[in-house]
Amino acid sequence: MRSITAMVVVQIATAVLNILFKLAMEDGMNPSVLVAYRLLFATLFMLPLSFIFQRKRKPEFTWSLMLLALLSGLLGVVIPSILTIAGLALTSATFTSAAAVLTPLITFIFAALLRMESVRLGSSVGLAKVFGTLFGVGGALVFIFYRGKEIHLWSTHINLVSQPRDASTTTHHISVFGALLVFGGNISISLWFLLQVKISKKFGGPYWNATLMNMMGGIVAMIVALCWKRDLYEWRLGWNIRLLTIAYAAIVISGMVVAVNAWCVESRGPLFVSVFSPIGLVIVALVGSFLLDETLHIGSIIGTVIIVGGLYLVLWGKNKEMKSILTINSSDHIETNKTSKDITLNTLPPRLSINVP
Incomplete structure (x- = not known):
């Protein structure tokens, strides 16, 4: 129950x-x-x-480790953050959350291409992965290109967006360029996941991993930002939404959420964490329609259902595959112990072996 509560809080x-x-x-x-x-x-x-919390697991700060941290920072935070935030300005919070649900599916595609993940089209597991991925992509296309009838959830609307916008920017019918930016951020995160499989153990622990990734990524992001916006007025912070967003993203997301996710992955496994991602999508859709005046349509609902269905189909296939692997490993372990016992009995002298059960 603690794990479930923790993951719901993370999604919120x-x-x-x-x-x-x-x-x-x-x-x-x-x-x-x-x-x-x-x-x-x-x-x-x-x-x-x-x-x-991880003083004893502090890694050795070598040049190779810092280069890996730089690559991890680029793929894990700098590129996806810039692309996603820029795409968010051209789309909606609901679409960005729906696209984030596609990240496990994109990761599976790259893992299959790099032969890090088996497909096995002749099995139910392989078919579940493939069709789940296709459903996810199809749901995203429905979300982008199909509008349908408007859905009004509230009798009154509170629009926190100060700038006036036309109807095309307040609905899920978003610009293709903005959607491509968001998908580009998801692709970068998927590549970061695959990179973590190879290098995560070299950083000593999840806290040091996140610290070095943020530090090296922050250096690159600072250089890019200074080259992009040299006007110091753009860097001024006051007691406004900008400071609140930065502090919340750094402390709550990069700090607390990272720790909770690491604990849940260690205790319940990565599939358990992935299952809860649609909860955040539902919350963003409801809050966005109420506070940001983002009008929902039938197309956004249909696209979301298809995306979530594809995600759970892939997770079902992966879960079944993992159980099968665990069963095989357990059988091999039992068979190995039995063989080892038989060999030991056969090597004993006859007078001793008859008394051994």
């Missing part, structure tokens, strides 16, 4: 982040400046936690 926190990102973009904040500040704050927050 992530949904709130998408809403804050949308409000910060509408306030005129530059995406590169927002990412640079977020990673800087996240590094300052995570570094003390790393020394407190």
